[in-house]
Amino acid sequence: MQTVQNINTQDFAVVYGKQNVRHILTDALTDLSWSSNRDEITQTMTARLRNAPPIQEAGMLMCFAKRSKHQLLNQMNQFFHGPIISWEKNEFTDEWEITAKELGWYLTKNDGTRPYLKGEAGAELQRYIQSTGVDFRCPNLGFSIDERYGTRPHSEIVLDVLQKAYEHTGYRFYIEYIRTDQSYFMVVTREGRNTRVPVFVREQMEASSIRKSIEDVYTVVTAQKWKDDKVVSSVTKKNDGAIKNIGRMGKIIEVEEGEDPAAIATYKLYELSNPRPTKKITVRHSDHTLSGLRAGWLVLIQEEKYKSKWVVVSADTTFKNGVYTVQLTLEGRE
Numbered sequence: 001m002q003t004v005q006n007i008n009t010q011d012f013a014v015v016y017g018k019q020n021v022r023h024i025l026t027d028a029l030t031d032l033s034w035s036s037n038r039d040e041i042t043q044t045m046t047a048r049l050r051n052a053p054p055i056q057e058a059g060m061l062m063c064f065a066k067r068s069k070h071q072l073l074n075q076m077n078q079f080f081h082g083p084i085i086s087w088e089k090n091e092f093t094d095e096w097e098i099t100a101k102e103l104g105w106y107l108t109k110n111d112g113t114r115p116y117l118k119g120e121a122g123a124e125l126q127r128y129i130q131s132t133g134v135d136f137r138c139p140n141l142g143f144s145i146d147e148r149y150g151t152r153p154h155s156e157i158v159l160d161v162l163q164k165a166y167e168h169t170g171y172r173f174y175i176e177y178i179r180t181d182q183s184y185f186m187v188v189t190r191e192g193r194n195t196r197v198p199v200f201v202r203e204q205m206e207a208s209s210i211r212k213s214i215e216d217v218y219t220v221v222t223a224q225k226w227k228d229d230k231v232v233s234s235v236t237k238k239n240d241g242a243i244k245n246i247g248r249m250g251k252i253i254e255v256e257e258g259e260d261p262a263a264i265a266t267y268k269l270y271e272l273s274n275p276r277p278t279k280k281i282t283v284r285h286s287d288h289t290l291s292g293l294r295a296g297w298l299v300l301i302q303e304e305k306y307k308s309k310w311v312v313v314s315a316d317t318t319f320k321n322g323v324y325t326v327q328l329t330l331e332g333r334e
Contacts, residue, residue, distance in 0.1 A: 011066040011288060011322070013073060014047065016084075018059035028052040030095075032063075034080060035316045036294040041155055041175045042102040043294060045080055049096040059084050061100040065291035075179040079292040102177055104186055107134065107155040114151055117161070121145040122188070125161045129154060135185035143168035144258060162188070168264070170271045172311075174296030191311050192298035192333060198290050200283045201302045206325070207282040218251035218272040219243045223261035226254060235261040239273040277332040279310060284325050293317070293326065298333070309333040 014025045014032065031048035045061060063080035070076045082102040089096050110132065117124040122141040129136035132154055143165065149157060162173045172191040177184055219242040225233040253268060255261050281301070293299075295314055300307040310330035318325040 010072060012319070013064045015062040015064070015073070016053070016055060016059055017062060018056055021059075023053045025049060025052060032319065033316075034063075035314070036296075036312075037314045038172070038174070038295045039159065040295075041107065041158055042082070042104045043080065045082070045100045047096075047098050047100070049098070051094050052096050055084065055087055055096060055098060057084055057087060061098070063291075065288040067289040067291060075181050078179045081177070081179060081184060103184060104134075104155070104175060104177070107132070107158065108153050110154055111151055112149070112154050112157060114148060115157060116148045117157075118146045119144060121161055121165060125158065125188070128157065129186075135183065136187075137185055138188040139190075141165040141169070141173070141188075142171070144256075146256070168259075170267050172296075174294075176294075176296075189296065191296045192309075194297045196289055196292075197298050197300060198285075198287075198293065199300045199302055199307065200281070200285070204283045204285055205281055206284060208279065209281075210277055210279045212275055212277045214246050214249075214275055216272070217242075217246065217275045218249045218269075219246065220248055220250040221265050221269040221272060222250065222252045223255050223265035223268070224252060225257070225259070225261055233261050235265045237262075237265040237269040239269055242273045278313070279330040279332070280328070281330065282325065282327050284323055286323050290324065299328070299330065 012026065014029060016023045016025050025047070028049040028051055029047060030050050032045070034043050034045040036043045045063070047061065061080065061082060061084055062078060064072050064077045065079055066072055066077060068074065068076040080102065082100045082105060084098050084100045085105065087096060087098040107129070112128070115128055117128060120140060121143050122138040124145055126136055126138040141161070145161065145164065166172050173188050174191055176187050176189050178187055219239045220236065222234060222236040224231050251268070251272060253264060255264050293312065293315055295312050297312045299310050299312060301310060309332070311333055313329040313331050316327045
């Protein structure tokens with residue numbers, strides 16, 4: 001989580017808004033924090049304030065950091081925008097604690113009635129979410145879908161389709177929020193495709209640990225296609241080197257009509273038989289252009305002779321006296 005004290009208002013600002021009311025909250029802040037995780041479509045922000053103006057639930061919390069040449073409150077500098085979902089006020093000390101979520105939170109609070117998605121998965125997901133009134137954009141996800149969902153929140157449809165994309169293609173996706181001068185849109189982005197890539201050096205690190213596990217590893221993958229309770233096609237791929245090194249561990253995958261069992265077995269074997277290291281680091285920096293760092297971003301770590309590549313699985317940050325302290329859980333990339 002991220003914390004703010006003694007902020008230079010030329011570089012950082014927090015604004016509250018509801019209907020036509022706007023209040024600058026920066027001077028009232030005693031603590032500000034936000035976090036993101038791979039399995040969620042929104043960031044969560046918590047702010048603690050003292051002697052703040054009146055605040056209401058469903059008012060908007062907006063955060064800005066000087067990450068462009070534009071004036072601070074320009075949309076190019078905004079890295080958070082979302083509704084206050086709860087608040088608590090100490091009536092003796094006039095201290096507030098408020099929690100806000102990004103605008104995609106409303107997708108978790110509205111259900112779809114047995115939605116049916118049939119066609120290219122990215123186009124179908126975009127069509128469905130846009131039908132709810134949200135400006136939602138999704139690229140081709142590399143597979144076709146034909147599924148009738150039960151009644152469930154719209155956000156669960158998003159997460160399920162993105163999980164299926166990972167299972168079909170080996171690529172993970174996450175949600176970015178893009179602010180415009182009048183509104184915003186949500187866009188599905190492949191992990192590691194952020195345009196601003198942080199490079200962290202050892203001198204910035206307060207802590208670092210690395211872990212490797214074979215718990216989710218499989219060295220043999222079989223892709224099967226079924227019809228009328230019978231296997232009509234089956235392809236098995238093996239990683240002989242991994243079998244010799246760590247043993248035989250077999251995974252069976254059922255493929256959909258129209259999918260190629262051989263292709264799926266090949267890429268899933270590559271994905272599952274090569275365990276990726278995970279890393280936990282705590283870094284300190286003062287770069288406002290990284291205020292939007294979130295789960296799904298690619299980050300680089302400067303090693304002795306090369307830069308290692310990692311994707312952010314979760315991010316929690318503290319901002320104090322102009323310095324960000326970021327706790328990251330990372331997954332290795334080649």
